[in-house]
Amino acid sequence: TNFAVTQAGFEANFYDKRYAPSLVQREMVDGGLLGRKSGRGFFSYGPDVAKPAVTAFTAPAFPSVRALHLHGRGVLAERLAAALASAGQTFARIPDSDWVGLVLDGHSLRLTDGRTASSFGSQISVFDLPLLTQPGAALAWAPSASASVEWVTLAAHCLLALGFDAKQVADVPGLVVARTVAMLINEASDAVHQGVCTAQGADDAMQLGVNYPAGPFQWLAQWGAPAVVHLLDHLDAHYRGERYRVSPGLRHRVWQHAA
Numbered sequence: 001t002n003f004a005v006t007q008a009g010f011e012a013n014f015y016d017k018r019y020a021p022s023l024v025q026r027e028m029v030d031g032g033l034l035g036r037k038s039g040r041g042f043f044s045y046g047p048d049v050a051k052p053a054v055t056a057f058t059a060p061a062f063p064s065v066r067a068l069h070l071h072g073r074g075v076l077a078e079r080l081a082a083a084l085a086s087a088g089q090t091f092a093r094i095p096d097s098d099w100v101g102l103v104l105d106g107h108s109l110r111l112t113d114g115r116t117a118s119s120f121g122s123q124i125s126v127f128d129l130p131l132l133t134q135p136g137a138a139l140a141w142a143p144s145a146s147a148s149v150e151w152v153t154l155a156a157h158c159l160l161a162l163g164f165d166a167k168q169v170a171d172v173p174g175l176v177v178a179r180t181v182a183m184l185i186n187e188a189s190d191a192v193h194q195g196v197c198t199a200q201g202a203d204d205a206m207q208l209g210v211n212y213p214a215g216p217f218q219w220l221a222q223w224g225a226p227a228v229v230h231l232l233d234h235l236d237a238h239y240r241g242e243r244y245r246v247s248p249g250l251r252h253r254v255w256q257h258a259a
Contacts, residue, residue, distance in 0.1 A: 003029045017242040057136025062087040062161040063154055065104045069093070072100030075222050076111060076130065083162045101127070102158065107151050109141075109158060112178050113227070114234025116171045122146040125155040126171075129178040129223070130164065131213075139164035142171040173238045174231060181219050182231050186247050188216035193249030225253035 006021040013019050028034075028041065035041035062084075068091040070080055077100050084091050091102075101110030107123040117126045127141040141159060143152045152168075159166035169175060174182065188202040197205070203215025220228060229246055236244040 018245055020243075057165055059135065059163050060157065060161050062089050063104075063157045065154075067092075067103075067105055069103040070101075071095075071097035071103065071110070074100065074224060076100050079130070079133070080162065087161060104154065104158060107154070109155050112173075112175050112231070114174045114179070114182075114231035114238070116173055117142050117144040118146065118171050120144065123148065123151045125151070126175065127159060127164075127166075128175040129181060131177060131181070131219070135163040136165050137163075138167055140167050140169045140176045142169055142175065145171060173235050178231060179235060181216075181223075182228050182235075183244070185216045185220045185223075185228050186232060186244075186250055189220075189250035189253070190247040193247055193252075220253075225250060225257055229254050 003021055003025050006019070006025065010016070010019040010021060032038055033041050036045050039045050068084070068089060070077065070084065070091050071094045073095045077095070080100075080102065081091075081093070099110050099113065101108060103109075107125075108120070109125050109127065110120075112126040112128060115126075117124045120126075122144050125141055125143040125147065128139055130137065130139050132138075139159060141155065143155060147155075156166050156168065173179070184206075188199075188206075191197050191202055192199055199217040203217050206212040206215045229250060232244050232246050232250075236246070
């Protein structure tokens with residue numbers, strides 16, 4: 001069903017490559033891997049399939065560092081500040097930075113902005129957009145390809161101590177949640193820009209229609225239009241296609257923010 005809807009949208013938009021269905025999605029449909037309907041999709045389903053065990057999350061003590069700086073401002077920066085204070089850590093704040101994250105003894109652990117960790121240098125790690133606030137929520141992160149073993153260990157330990165169930169993934173632009181939510185915000189902004197619905201209507205449709213925990217414009221309010229556009233522009237520059245083209249409506253919000 002999802003593939004059929006995506007294909008219909010692609011055709012209705014005159015085969016604009018931005019709406020082209022995923023090749024993986026097409027291959028799964030062609031192979032009969034339809035999820036619960038067929039008993040197998042990305043996962044296997046059925047009465048005989050063992051469910052993965054869920055283990056209780058316990059945050060370790062914060063690692064020992066000589067110097068700790070918190071960069072940036074906004075909702076996420078305040079969450080990190082509260083977590084550091086709760087862990088009993090002394091840190092300096094640099095609110096005027098154009099990025100959000102931590103510097104531990106000269107090594108950076110920063111929120112993804114659509115660029116890879118490797119593009120920043122060696123002792124750098126990037127982490128995903130943390131939408132969930134409960135302790136033990138999964139959070140993707142990736143170190144630079146040339147990061148030392150010591151820094152990879154320290155970065156993972158730091159995220160765990162901050163209350164995240166850190167999951168190391170490949171160093172790809174936008175990681176997992178950030179690029180997905182940014183695209184949802186972008187498409188919702190386009191719908192509003194084209195007069196399809198209102199911002200409230202888009203939020204209601206996603207929450208009541210597909211059971212999202214928040215609507216795209218609620219996420220936009222938390223994240224901020226400049227950061228979302230910044231990430232999409234970096235994705236667009238990396239992949240050189242139409243898929244990450246920024247909605248004029250979303251771009252206009254950034255101009256309003258800067259005015």
